Amino acid sequence: MPVSEYLEDKSIAEFLSEVRESCRQIQKKYSPFITLPNKFEPPKKGKLFGLPVSVKDCICTKGLRTTAGSKILSNYVPPFNSTAVERIKKAGGVIIGKTTQDEFGFGTFSTNCAYEIPKNPYDPQRSCGGSSGGAACLVSAADFPHIALAESTGGSISCPASFTGTVGLTPTYGRVSRWGLISYSNSMDKIGPIGKSVYDVALMLSIISGYDPKDPTSLKTKKQDFRKYLKAEVKGVKLGVPKEYFGEGVDEEIKKLVWKGIKRLESLGATYEEISLPYTKYSLPAFYIIALSEASTNLAKFCGMRYGLHKKLEGNFVEYFSKVRAVGFGEEAKRRIILGTFARMAGFRKKYYLKALKVRTKIIRDFKKAFKEFEVLAAPTMPVIAPRFDQIERLEPIQQYMMDILTVAPNLAGIPMISIPCGFVKGLPVGLHLMGNHLEEGKILQVAYTFEQNEKNEG
């Protein structure tokens, strides 16, 4: 092959154009994208070698429309890249599009979306989960190599991974820089990967993690290659099984499957013990009060004027921004702004916002206590399998919120967690949730990898 031909790197260009065509087909069937660009930017030289990566639409991509699933940003093109995307590009990744989500992360089924609602490839009448529904949908449906960049505040990586039979890794809070992430709840937002296998998410975490001076909440951890933890070895690993996570609200069939998974790990050399996390029952209200209080301030930014949706400039400021926000926000966003504003108003602030912060400390202590004795906690990821869209429509908002019961506590505490497929109920995937102590991604990756490899060998 002549040098000039080699340098032209046509193979990557061809590959990417095939990927694009696949994406177009998948979009027609399952709608995972909000923005699917006509052409992909060619990759830089790096260890990802042009690997396709999709990005959840709340993560800023320079020059590529970023909406966070909302109408209020329908025309917004960021002038800068988020750090995570910057690192992916630097490593040779190719951004193939922006995936759909619940508006600003407000939801568990990706149905609170101002754009296309993603459909579960296992059953298109059912939800992909949320809020990173589009990301998980694409991972599940794509047969080309691909890893999705997603985000979790209360379980938005774990939930869709569980519903779509994919692997979702939520890193320790602060492990990945939030520079460029459109905030939902600043003290709980985490960027993380969704992939087809544990290897994929371990690889992606290695690329995007590490200290970023632009984000003061990012942890000063050294860059490491998390693939080094991918050993099929769990001998002596102590698993804690929190009994509160197997309560009445969880589907019996799901509980059975998850216990089967735990027993399987035991057969491979791990030990387990049932434990109690007593503050679990307060985790849902604590989460929602804190998240919504923070979100109601974060969303105050969006008032027209500087970027995003704009309306005719008439009347005073209040009249102007009210017009923009009335039209630009969906119903769930409005609901959460009102709830969040209420919880931090003078006269209620102490009872709700400040109290929730104190409860959060108790929840963190529950986990820290458990991790003194146990290395990994195991539980179901979601209490149900992916619901049908008509079922979702009949749910009251509070019932929707309660779906997060198993994921909010670890998200509140900022500990790392991974959801891996552990079987099917009624033909729909079920996720096993493995949670680790702060900065122990290595440990949960190892256990997850062992489980996955064993499952592969069995099946």
Add this chain to the structure above:
Amino acid sequence: MKVKIGIECHVQLTTKSKLFCPCSTDYRNKKPNENTCVICLGFPGSKPKVNKTAIDYGIKMALALNCDISKRMFFSRKQYLYPDMSKNWQISQYEIPLATNGYLEILDKGKGKGKKIRIRRVHLEEDPARLIHIGGDITKAKYVLVDYNRSGIPLCEIVTEPDFESPKEVRIFLNELATILEYLGVFDRNLEGSLRVDANISLEGGERIEVKNISGFKYVERALNFEILRQKKLIESGKVVKRETRHFDPSSGVTMSLRKKEMEAEYGYITETDLPEIVISDQWINQLKKQIPELPHQKQLRFIEKYGLDPRTAKVLVANRELADFFEGVAKEVEPTQAATWVKDRLKKILNYHGLELSETKLKPTHMIQLLNLLKSKQITHRSARRILRELVRNPRSPKEIAIELGLIRIEDKALIKNAIKRVIKTEKKAVLDYKSGKEKAFHFLVGKVMEKLRGRADPGLVRAILKRRLRN
């Protein structure tokens, strides 16, 4: 009537960059919205990052104001929707400010005694954008233009207890505060808009009126005086003063009621969770303590003791740190009272005339020492000395050189003097006759004419002596 005033003053810190982003603090005279970035414009996905120097400055201020400094502090979101806040929240401090519980002593010269003004809290926050009201002021404008160049400039807010009993006390306090802050090197009162005051006033234990956003020293006393008068009139005519927020209009000198605003604006404070908690260690504080110079009050006392200056002179000298340092340099070799006069009266006058800060000239104490030595040795007259000083400010070099250049070296050559006297006697025949017939005034007139001829460069004493002898003959 008994007056109670408390103030909240916002001072802009003279750091190089803004409080939460790397934009420059040199925002004046820039095109609108040129001095901005995604952080101070509040773009989605942007995160603030604290400017450590701003905290250093804040800690120094807290130390100079005798405050208790918080060991651990964090920032809060003060949330309200208004076009001057690019995020529609201001990063400020609520529950745990930088410092609390301090005081500043002011001296009311009229009353002759000192008074402690208690400081409730000192905290850091970001400056909002500038709103330019087109077609009137805040109550009458047709539309408003927003300039975010100022958005994010570091502010230190100082809140006092309502310890003031008169607008004059407030003015004295602000001057004292500004001088201290300039000594610390954290503030510059000459920057437009660098000091803004909100005042709370109540009369006879009545309702509190808040007067917002009084910009600059000179307006504070005026605004407060007007407001007191207004309230007095209401009370005297039997009306009730209702609690409200007012705005001071500098062009008309009156305060006006702002359009219906909630009394206790609903800020819904939460923690600023994009910024971690900051631990202020004793080590950090001690390091900064070492950097705090002798403060104005201490310097004033020292000047009185060391140089034998009277309190008023000392006070004027210490009001400007550069001038005080310059004075001390001169006082090393020149008699202190003379040095004080030349620095605080003559030099200061020239600087004020040209609108210059001492540091903007290259003038050194040695220049003035040499000048005053020339004066002492009578090689130049007082008048010449002042002339030379003007030139020194403009272009500092050897005063003797300047004196020679300008032909100001005192003429001691008796031959030259005699010559000039001869010429004057010849031309001023009438005056000579008047003198000879006993009119003393004529003598002075002749001296004047001789000095004129010699362009004021001669020693008047010498001229008088020689002239008298001449005229006797």
